[in-house]
Amino acid sequence: MTQFQIPITPAEYATGLSNGAAIKGTGSEIPIFYPATGQQVGTLIEDGPQDVDRAVAAARQAFNMSGWPELSVEKRVELLEACERIILENIDELARLECLATGLVMTQIKGFHLPRAAYNFRFFAQYISQACGERYDNTDGYMSTVKREPAGVVALIAPWNAPLALATMKIAAALAFGNCAVLKPSEQTPYSLIKLVSLLNELLPEGVLNLVNGRGAVTGAHLVGHAAIDRVSFTGGTVTGREVMAAAGRQLTPCTMELGGKSANIIFASADFDKALDSALLSIFSTNGQQCLAGSRILVEETIFDNFVDAFLARMSRLKVGDPMAVETEVGPIASKTHMERILSFVDHADQDGDELLGGGHRIEELGEGYFIKPTAVTAKSNASTVCQAEIFGPFASFLTFKTEEEAISMANDTEFGLVSYVWSDHLPTVMNVSEKMRSGIVWVNTPLTRELRAPFGGYKNSGVGREGGHSCEEFYTEEKTITIPKTPLTPFQFGMK
Numbered sequence: 223m224t225q226f227q228i229p230i231t232p233a234e235y236a237t238g239l240s241n242g243a244a245i246k247g248t249g250s251e252i253p254i255f256y257p258a259t260g261q262q263v264g265t266l267i268e269d270g271p272q273d274v275d276r277a278v279a280a281a282r283q284a285f286n287m288s289g290w291p292e293l294s295v296e297k298r299v300e301l302l303e304a305c306e307r308i309i310l311e312n313i314d315e316l317a318r319l320e321c322l323a324t325g326l327v328m329t330q331i332k333g334f335h336l337p338r339a340a341y342n343f344r345f346f347a348q349y350i351s352q353a354c355g356e357r358y359d360n361t362d363g364y365m366s367t368v369k370r371e372p373a374g375v376v377a378l379i380a381p382w383n384a385p386l387a388l389a390t391m392k393i394a395a396a397l398a399f400g401n402c403a404v405l406k407p408s409e410q411t412p413y414s415l416i417k418l419v420s421l422l423n424e425l426l427p428e429g430v431l432n433l434v435n436g437r438g439a440v441t442g443a444h445l446v447g448h449a450a451i452d453r454v455s456f457t458g459g460t461v462t463g464r465e466v467m468a469a470a471g472r473q474l475t476p477c478t479m480e481l482g483g484k485s486a487n488i489i490f491a492s493a494d495f496d497k498a499l500d501s502a503l504l505s506i507f508s509t510n511g512q513q514c515l516a517g518s519r520i521l522v523e524e525t526i527f528d529n530f531v532d533a534f535l536a537r538m539s540r541l542k543v544g545d546p547m548a549v550e551t552e553v554g555p556i557a558s559k560t561h562m563e564r565i566l567s568f569v570d571h572a573d574q575d576g577d578e579l580l581g582g583g584h585r586i587e588e589l590g591e592g593y594f595i596k597p598t599a600v601t602a603k604s605n606a607s608t609v610c611q612a613e614i615f616g617p618f619a620s621f622l623t624f625k626t627e628e629e630a631i632s633m634a635n636d637t638e639f640g641l642v643s644y645v646w647s648d649h650l651p652t653v654m655n656v657s658e659k660m661r662s663g664i665v666w667v668n669t670p671l672t673r674e675l676r677a678p679f680g681g682y683k684n685s686g687v688g689r690e691g692g693h694s695c696e697e698f699y700t701e702e703k704t705i706t707i708p709k710t711p712l713t714p715f716q717f718g719m720k
């Protein structure tokens with residue numbers, strides 16, 4: 223049995239942070255497991271409703287009294303840049319904590335997730351330093367200006383698959399536009415975000431950024447339905463998204479929902495074969511296959527289908543699965559035992575639907591008690607197969623074949639989701655036609671997983687509501703106020719003087 227090193231025992235990371243100080247929750251204890259060994263590495267103390275109330279009150283107090291919303295752009299830019307630096311200075315500890323609870327591969331955490339987390343702060347610092355205003359003059363002698371003001375106290379809900387990279391987009395945007403925030407990490411993966419928030423609190427005024435711990439159904443539900451919350455930014459599954467939106471809707475609280483996906487990766491015979499192959503592997507197996515952007519349905523043109531699938535399987539069988547701390551590892555463990563069992567249950571679905579299992583489909587017993595599964599691929603009988611319709615959220619690829627461009631478009635769009643589409647072809651009319659017709663918020667042409675932070679990010683259909691990214695975040699995290707002033711003295715209206 224392989225033994226993995228447990229990075230640390232983070233007893234000190236058991237508590238939430240409210241008003242800049244560590245506060246021990248009053249709820250029950252939740253065990254935290256290291257996915258690479260299945261061993262318990264710590265305990266989280268849940269924040270109950272009164273703890274959430276306290277964090278929201280701390281944020282409200284900071285919003286009303288600390289001068290944070292009114293801070294000058296220059297000072298805010300300096301602070302956001304300091305947030306970037308403090309993340310980069312603490313990269314080793316943050317990376318260990320991220321790995322500890324998520325099982326994400328350390329080289330990917332340090333090579334992508336943490337640089338992105340730091341960059342999110344730099345990006346919004348640059349964004350606000352370039353902000354423009356709106357002014358309208360009309361022929362009746364009035365001038366109107368539009369002022370953007372911070373929305374207030376915002377609830378930020380993060381999922382477990384990539385806590386640092388995803389939560390920092392929310393935190394950086396909320397702070398850049400002058401809001402105070404209460405963050406709730408997933409109860410499975412709290413450590414890296416607790417550490418991050420405590421680091422940021424060394425820089426920020428008291429109460430500006432708070433964190434509550436606990437289960438979604440307890441801590442999360444109380445937070446998103448709270449009457450004193452002005453915005454809810456949620457990233458997670460579609461089913462939970464519906465509940466969160468319903469709770470926020472009862473308070474008329476605006477939400478953004480970044481939800482699930484079942485993205486089509488369409489590969490035409492006219493594509494650069496090697497680049498399309500390389501990217502197909504990356505888009506389904508990086509982040510241990512647990513990413514909303516995964517190209518999980520691989521649609522390959524009939525004339526290259528057999529060659530493409532053979533080449534994919536050869537590379538898939540050579541993927542290094544194992545200890546997420548080891549530099550050679552490419553795919554780590556699944557984040558929890560329950561999720562591993564859920565992923566494996568799709569092998570039975572595939573069997574029932576008449577799909578063909580091409581490789582993988584089982585737990586890797588030699589790796590001990592960790593939640594490792596062999597990278598898996600199936601050829602689906604049709605796009606109606608469960609493996610083509612359900613978001614599996616794991617290292618599990620489903621192949622389909624098509625004859626014509628229109629067939630590929632129709633299959634790609636035949637899903638409840640609409641987050642991302644990938645299109646591979648060197649034939650310009652093909653990529654133009656297909657990208658125009660994709661019902662998804664993002665279309666990546668001849669490139670995988672390339673996020674432009676200035677552009678809107680979000681999904682069509684059940685993949686989301688609203689967008690994140692430069693101006694989308696500005697709109698979401700601010701209220702617009704129109705101020706109208708006559709430029710010359712008013713002539714009396716004489717109303718009631720006749």
Ligand code: NDP
Binds near residue numbers: 379408441
């Ligand atoms: P969940 O929807 O289960 O949970 C997301 C977050 O919501 C967690 O912090 C969870 O807490 C919390 N939560 C659960 N129930 C409630 C509730 N009633 N009220 C408030 N908060 C609640 O998603 P997962 O954590 O399983 O994440 C995986 C999902 O996220 C996938 O579907 C994936 O596609 C999606 N995702 C979407 C992305 C996007 O940008 N579109 C990016 C990354 C992931 P807890 O875990 O403690 O219960």
